[in-house]
Amino acid sequence: MGSSWATKIGCAIPSPQQTDLFHSVSVSSSFQTWTTRRRCIQWYQCMKHCSGLNSYIPYLITLTLHHPRRRAQCITGMTLKDQGDYCFIYNDPTHHVDFLESFRTFYKQGLFTDVTLVSSTGETFQCHKAALAACSLYFKVMFTSDMREKSNGRIKLTGVDHTILEALLNYTYTSQIKITEKNVQCLLQAADQLHFVSVKDACEQFLVRHLDIGNCLGMHLFAEFHVCPQLEKESRRIIVSSFEDVCTQDEFVETSLEKLVYIYSQECLNVPKEQTLLKSIARWIGHDPKKRVGYIYELLKCLKIKVDDNYLRSALELHKNHLLNENKIQSLLCYCLRSQNQEASKRSTASMFVIGGYYWHPLSEVHVWDPVSNNWIQGADMPDHARESYSATTLGPHIYITGGYRTDNIEALDTVWIYNVESDDWTKGCPMLRARYYHCSVTLGGCVYALGGYRKGAPSQEAEVYDPLKKMWFPIANMIKASHEGERRSKYNTPHITAQYTAAAMRETGVDYHHTSHTQY
Incomplete structure (x- = not known):
């Protein structure tokens, strides 16, 4: 051959x-x-x-x-052709996986370890300084600066339970960690203490998903202490938008004076009646009247409620030898109002947003009506000027414009535009899974739903949901019957109106943002 x-x-x-x-x-x-x-x-x-x-x-x-x-x-x-040195760079796509797997094996078998971590309960863990420093700024500074721990082979971590420390070490060597309702707060505290930034962010997102009226006060205090900006923002949003329900929760009477002053000082506190504010003060003072009755003037000052100071002082002096309770304090506060028909000082700062319309051609203008001043204000125009037959709904401080089609093409659109009512600007959102027009959109449980509509000239039964935390759309079960431009209403959200060529939305400052996950976290 x-x-x-x-x-x-x-x-x-x-x-x-x-x-x-x-x-x-x-x-x-x-x-x-x-x-x-x-x-x-x-x-x-x-x-x-x-x-x-x-x-x-x-x-x-x-x-x-x-x-x-x-x-x-x-x-x-x-x-x-040339005489230069031949160069070839090889990139192994599985190298980082193999590298992490090897370190995980070393950790399990105790090979090449150079430091011992001791939990607050005395359990020990053999680790590698390089792995710890790569995941934690706390350990990186400890092992690189002139600290005693730099040369010490045994480090005790005060305040970190062995189960939490074990979870953080498993994350270090596997990039995975299990977050539950039982361990999330302790895990966030330890991650904040040891500067595991990614774990702290994941725990914060978990807590945001589980916010509700019953725990928003405690979560707001927790977020402030551990510097969790998103958790602080969303818990504050629930407090100010649903204060009438929040003040009836068990957490409310345990709130500190400083936190209560902070809440009452919020300009966007959504309370339709003064009686609600007075009732909340009476409930808080009635929980411990001997210690708290002296704070009544400070709280009323925060609420900007005008009362007869002389009458209030005389009444409190008269009742100081008697047992004060919530009902008596509430009666005293009501009598202190200068006039029964006085206008409430704290009003719902509602605004109405009218987006788009049609006048010989589609309009992209935004008009805002302020009920307090009874004036219309011009907002930033929607970027897609030729768009029509879309749907609008609100979520927090955002108005979501979904779907529609353009005048020069009847093909349905899957694009999403998001209007921020606080900053008066537009951003492009994640496209929907299915293009549609003449459809309905509604918010429920902190998510945006797109329902029915038309696709390719025919009604559609398809529905989907948008998760604002994951910034993704997910399919849900099809509707029983195809629909379009129908009324949509959710149990906990104010209904919003979407006409064929006009999108209008009512919004109250500090809308409740309560997210319920539709996928596993």
């Missing part, structure tokens, strides 16, 4: 015993024939198909490189 291939290219192949011939100075004339570029390539192709001839390839390359007439660089059958 080998000689037949050699005959075709016009040269003789020496036997393995004659390999020294290739090192001799005098080379046969046939050698000069196959050292040309074409012959070199032919030789390589020949070698690939001839078993037993692979041993000649190094000699072929060596002799070709030293040929006096032609110094072509043959590298595995490939001729390079």
Whole structure:
């Protein structure tokens, strides 16, 4: 087989015993024939198909490189035009996975460990300083600065339980951690203490998903202490928007004076009646009247409620020797109002937003009506000027414009535009899974739902939900019957209106943002 291939290219192949011939100075004339570029390539192709001839390839390359007439660089059958060094960068896509897997094995088997961590309950864990420093700024600073722990092989972590420490170490070596309702607060505290930033962010997102009226006060205090900006923002939103329900919760009477003053001082506190505010003060003072009755003036000052100070002082002095309770305090506060028909000082700061419309062509203007001043204000125009037949709904301080189509093309759109009523600007959101127009949209449980509508000229039963935390749309069960432009109403959200060419939304400052996950966290 080998000689037949050699005959075709016009040269003789020496036997393995004659390999020294290739090192001799005098080379046969046939050698000069196959050292040309074409012959070199032919030789390589020949070698690939001839078993037993692979041993000649190094000699072929060596002799070709030293040929006096032609110094072509043959590298595995490939001729390079320039004389520069050949460079090849190999990127192993599984290297980081294998690297982490090896470190995980070292951790489990206690190999190459150079530090011992001790939990607050005395359990010990053999670890690697390099792995800890890579995941935690706390350990990085500890092991790189002039601290005692830099050279100490045993470090005790005060305030970190062994189960929490074990979870953080498993995250260090596996990149995974299990967050539950039972361990989330302790896990966030430890992650904040040890500067596991990613774990802290994940715990914060978990708590945001589980916010409700019953725990928003405690979560707001927790968020302030551990500097969790998103948790603080969302818990405050629930407090100010649903204060009438929040003040009836068990957490309310345990709230500190400073926190209560902070809540009452919020300009966007949504309380329709003064009686609600007075009732909340009476309930808070009635929980511990001896210690708290003296704070009544400070609280009323925060609420900007005008009362007859002389009457209030006299009444409190008269009742100081008697047992004060919630009902008596509430009665005193009501009598202190200067007039029964006094206008409430704290009003719902509701605004109405009218987006778009149609006047010979689609409009993209935004008009805002302020009921307090009875004035209309011009907002920022919607970026997609030719859009029509879309739907609108609100979630927190945002108005979501979904779907529709353009005047020059009846093809349905899947695009989403989000209007921020606080900053008066538009941002492009994640596109829907299904393009649609003449559809309904509604918010429920902190999510946006797109229902029905038209696709390709026919009604659609398809529905989907948008998760604002994951910034993604997810499909849900199809509706029983295809619908379009229907009224949509949710149990906990004010209904919003969407007409064929006009989108209008009513919004109250500090809308409740309570997220319920539709997918596993």
